[in-house]
Amino acid sequence: MRVLPIFVAHYHKKVWKWPAAIAVAAIAWGVASIPAVAQPHLPPPRELAPAPSPYPGFWDPKRRPERPDLSRLSQIRFMTETDYPPFNYANQDGHPVGFNVDLARLICDELKITCTIQMRRFDTLVPALNENRGEAVIASIAVNAATRKAVDFTDPYYRVPARFAALKAAATPVLKPEQLEGKKIGVVGGSAHEAYLKALFTEAQPVAYLTADATRDALRRxxxxxxxxxxxxxxxxxxxxxxxxxxxxxxxPFFESQYFGEGVGIAVKKGNETVRQALNWALFRLWEKGRFTDLWLRYFPVSPF
Incomplete structure (x- = not known):
């Protein structure tokens, strides 16, 4: 199972539309929306403030990982899936491209080791990893209780935030809860977003739609x-x-893990600490040097954070 959002992916003003059957919120091993099951009660925030930075940075500079012993690591065979733009997909020549692919190459450059990237159907990735056909899977797999039973993960390298959007005239950078009182808010029915909205913004008026596209069309109109x-x-x-x-x-943005997941990590075979620690160190170094940020902003010109 995998936890991932539906995307309307954009490259140089070209719009990629994902099938409507793909659900809106990140969940485990398979793309579907998070059901509105019983959720923990959270107190409403006093103010909905803008993100402090336009890119994800989930690494704590005070928790600098030690450089691992790389003497036994001569290469990393990454595996990814074939059709999940903009994160991983095949270009016109059949070669793997996308955010995850470029990140894998940056990791190997940081580690100064050989890197290969092979593409597989999503449902074959974890079995192939456990059969030692590769050392790591970088395919936007969500970290959660279900996925941790099958594989180990690096630290999360991104999370999927929840956001409000409005017509530009009403899109204030700071949004206070009282501003939402009595306001109609489009949300996908049965999703984690609907559950969060109902739990924390009780004075708002949720308007449920079948798809994320329908909510956005309603806002535009x-x-x-x-x-x-x-x-x-x-x-x-x-x-x-x-x-x-x-x-x-x-x-x-909003990151409550009880609703929106713990994040996305690189999967390694259970117990493979050599590779996991090497990847964690490389991810931290790429973030520290600003290379992760450069890569993120290249793929996401309007930051979701």
Missing amino acids: GEVDYVFGDGIALSFWINGTDSGGCCAFAGG
């Missing part, structure tokens, strides 16, 4: 005051052609 959903998908929509330049983020 002025049928709702805000939408609340997957921040990465919304970032592509805001920067793409379908939005018509109508909208922008308002307040946020």
Whole structure:
């Protein structure tokens, strides 16, 4: 199972549309929405403030990992899936490309070791890893209780935030809870976003739609005051052609793991600490040097954070 959002992916103003059957929020091993099951009660935030930076940085500079012993590590065979743009997919020549692919190459450059990247169907990745056909899977697999039973993970290298979006005239960088009182907020019915909205913003008026596309269309037409959903998908929509330049983020982002997951990590075979620690060290170094940030902003020109 995998936890991942639906995307309206955008490259140089070209819009990629994912099938409507793919659900909105990140979940485990398979793309579907997080059901609105019983969730822990969280007190409403006093203020919905903008992100402190436009890119993810989930590494603590005070917890600098030690450089691992790389003497036994001569190469890393990465595996990824074939069709999940913009994270991993095959280009016109059949070669692997995408954010995860470029990140794997940066990791191997940082470690100064040989790197190979092979593409497989998503459902074959973990079995291949456990059969020693590769050392690592970099395919946007969510870290959660279910996936940790099958594999070990590096530290998360990104998370999928929830965000509000509004028409540009109403898209204030700071969004206070009282501003949402009585406002119509488009959300995908049955999703974790709907559950979070109902739990924390009880004075708002959720308006449930079947798909994320439907919520965004409603916002563009002025049928709702805000939408609340997957921040990465919304970032592509805001920067793409379908939005018509109508909208922008308002307040946020939100990262409550009980609703929106723990993040996305690189998977390694259970017990393979040599590779896991090497990857963790390389990820930290790439973030520390600013190379991770450069890569992120190249793929996500409108940051979801």
